[in-house]
Amino acid sequence: MAFGFSPSDIRLAWELGSFLHEKCFTRAQGADILYLRFGREIESFTESLQQLEAVIDHANRQRPRRPFRNHNDECRHALQPLSQLVGDFKKTLDECEKLLNDHERFKRDTAGFVDNVVWHVSTQRDVDILRERVHFHATKLLVVSKPFETQLLLEIRRELQDLRRDVSEIKGLLVDVLTNGESTLNQLSAAQRVTFPDIPSEIEARFILAIHSDPPATYQDITDVPLKEGFDALVYHFSQSTVEFNPGFDPSPRTPEETQFLNLLKSKWILGKLEGSSRLAAADTAPLWASALAELKFDIINEYKRFNTEQLVAPPKDVIARLPDKCFSIWVVEAPPILPPDLAEQRPLEDQILEIALPDSIGTRRSSLHVFRRSPVELRLVTTTRDTANPGYHQEKGKFYFIVNTDATRVIPAYATPEGGTNRHNLLLSNRHVQDLRWQYLTNADDVASLQQALTGYRVHYPMTNVSWSINGSAKPHKSGKAMVQLWQLQTLQSPASSSNTTPVPSNYSAMSPTSGLMSRTSSVATNTGVSANTGVSARSTARTGSTTLFSGSSATSVMVGSRHNGTAVLAPDPPVMVFFTVHNEKYTFLHLELTSRIFINPESCNCRKNSKTECLTAVLETKDKVIDLRRSCASEASGRGLYTWDLAKFRMPRHPQYKDVEVLEKVKYLTLRFESVEAKDEFRKELRLLEKVRDLEMDMCRDILREKQNKDRKAAKR
Secondary structure, eight states: OOSOOSHHHHHHHHHHHHHHHHHHSSGGGTOOGGGHHHHHHHHHHHHHHHHHHHHHHHHHHHSOOOTTOOHHHHHHHHHHHHHHHHOOHHHHHHHHHHHHHHTOBOSOOTTSOOBOOOOOTTHHHHHHHHHHHHHHHHHHHHHHHHHHHHHHHOHHHHHHHHHHHHHHHHHHHHHHHHHHOTHHHHHHHHHHHTSSOOOOHHHHHHHHHHHTSSOOTTOOOTTSOOHHHHHHHHHHHHHTSGGGOOOTTOOSOOOOOHHHHHHHHHHHHHHHHHHTOHHHHHOTTHHHHHHHHHHHHHHHHHHHHHHHTTSSOOOOHHHHHTSOGGGGOOSOOOOOOOOOOOTTSOOTTOEEEEEEEOTTOBTTEEEEEEEEEEETTEEEEEEEEEETTEEEEEEEEEEEEEEEETTTEEEEOGGGSTTOGGGTTEEEEEETTSOSEEEEEOSSHHHHHHHHHHHHSEEEEEEEEEEEEEETTOOSGGGEEEEEEEEEEEOOOOOHHHHTOOOOOOTTSOOOOOOSSSOOSSOOOOSTTSOOSSSOOOSSOOOOTTOOOSSTTOOSEEEEEOSSOEEEEEOOOOOOEEEEEEEETTEEEEEEEEOOTTEEEOGGGSGGGTOTTSOOOEEEEEESSSSOOEEEEEOSSOTTGGGGGOOGGGGOTTTOTTGGGSEEOSSOOEEEEEOSSHHHHHHHHHHHHHHHHHHHHHHHHHHHHHHHHHHHHHHHHHO
16 A cells, blocks of 8 residues: 555544544535435445454454564554555545545635535546445455454454354254244255356356456466455455345345346356465465455355345346446456546636636637636636647646635736836736735736726726826826826626626616626617717616616615515615826825716816817816815835735725725815827717716616605505
């Protein structure tokens, strides 16, 4: 075996088995019903190991203590043949542990969530393989444990074992004689004569062909069957034979499956070849091998007796002979290696909301980023590589598995740094202590915007670069600068299945076609809201995560559960947002402005009113209130190391716990934007008007729903 086979190793093995069963298959862990049988096999095998340890301890207590002798070495030497008989069960248990560890996280993560065992569809194959191997080891252990105990204690124990069998048969015979009379005595000799009937010649011929087909390297000749491989084949085929057939109370002919009966014949044939093998007599451990074979021979005889006493009826010989060649195979095929779980598979309580092709695809190999939403604030990111020319190829690359909880993980827009360069399509994810960094390299700006939307809940409606900004017209460094500017619309990414389901809207609103990517520019809009048809307003507008809505993407209403009765809360939709990516005092900085209905562009405040011949590159944002609520969030350090503390997640939806702590600048009366060209300014104003129309449309809808609800309540009260 791969490990030093000693009593302590046996104890470690059964302790590992106990841990696996307790950790992953008890009621508290909630294992899937499909895998409970796997748990029962582990539990049964663990009990067998525990019994084996008890046998060794019992023998150790009876062995006389000899001076100047190493007791552990003696016991290890005695256990060597057992390791060949049972097989490397420690390796099997280690692979079970690896499989279970791959499908659970025992530690509590930064957000306070704990995962129990999470099984996946792709796990079924590996579980079946391991369950069969555990069952295989357990069967062999049950077979050899008693003979091993016999050899380990005293030779007389083997004689007592044979005597016990004889006494048991005699006892059964006497009971039959006392019950049925002397006729039972005549049945005894007949039962002994048919214990091992001859195997039909045509079936034996196929066994001979099968034993030469794909034999192990240790096999040379049919008269020299290797003990270990032959014993493995014997145990495996006998465990698949009629011992698995239980006719119950069915009065019809009790005939087992043809393959089960064939495996019984195969077990008898293999047993004969092992008993006649020249290696059995030459082996140093011949007594233990012989004892193990005698134990199996006794079990095979008992199976044959079920047919002799007409408890079972054998299938027709011609049907057995027509079975395919694979049913006659002798050697146990080594199980394929255990594959790691497919991390790109959607798990329970998850939604896959995004899949992006990555730039490091080479030839026929395609790398992809898969994003799964686990909760409103937690995502799972998986990077995989597949080969279009080889469907069986699958690889998870490097740091392929990453849990993002935006309460604890920073979302760093490396692509928006003024330096640009190689970071222009990169996002960086980092925990609060900058101990676990993940650079996410993407192909283009659209992919960056999609991943950012998954992380923040906002769709990048319109990005702009090289925009000069100033607060209250000031040219001071801390009140002006250059920035990348993005217009955001609240829109949570949905899985393809959920995004196809639309929710009914009030009858006075016309239907609008939802889009899953960028805003639709040809959607029709209701005319009774003050917005003309075909204005390009998107049907997928803002959404408050988790709300039950009556408008596509809108959070107009949400079902609320109260202590007395349920009700409907009417929620105002969230406004679009303008975000500046800039530098302040050499620190990476965000400026954040919610574009409420109080914010507007004042055309009278720009240069075009002073000189109509001058091309105006300026847009001035003002407010109907006294001041603008402009928020500022800076990295904690200067550029360089400060990049790792520049956190866009503070502005995500649902609201980040630190959002309320973000600085609100004082006395901001207006905000001036200067663009590189008139075309850039006009495009900005066009996109801003589009977002304003969506915002106003949803506000009108919210008021209409509230008004309709109030009218219904008043009518109900009058009744």
